[in-house]
Amino acid sequence: MATFRIESVINGNTFEVSPPWEFDGETGKLVQAIGYEAPKSGKGAIAAEQKLSILMQNKNVELESPQGIEGGRLLCEVYFQGINLADYFPAYKEHDDESIEELEE
Template identity: 40%
Template sequence: MADFIVSEIVDGDTFKVKNGWKWNDKEGDTVRPTGYNTPERWKPGYEQAKQRLEDLILDKKVDIKSAKIVDEWGRLVADVYYNGKNLADFFPEYKE
């Protein structure tokens, strides 16, 4: 797809991008990276995972590649790279 600037961290495995994305006649601003799954809001580790993602990519450029689908929550599910490394590799304990 392209490079995007991260504007907001929703949780440890979801974020928003500035100026949004367009893919297959759909558009939005929320992205769900593939390859890892962090704890949900009510589970231990949620805040730590969210903070790690924020420290890593907030206000920085990410490369979104190989979009898969737009899920039922309107998130673009895709492979995401930061500094040439798959975002999932930064969260080995949550890899799928």
């Protein structure tokens, strides 16, 4: 796709970009990175959001391989400095339900 600037971080794998993206006739600003699953609650969620904010706030990213739109969010691979964003979050790449619960505590 193209280069976008991260305007704000929503959670550990969702953020708002500028300019708006276009996909399948829709446009929007919310992006959810695929390839990792950040915790949704607890200390782990706060830590993931903070890490993403520190790493990415006001930085440019490449959005590639869009998978669709869910809840107004473009689901796609996100690359920062040529590296898949999921590689910055190795603890969240492969997991089972138990390990995610541990990360959320």
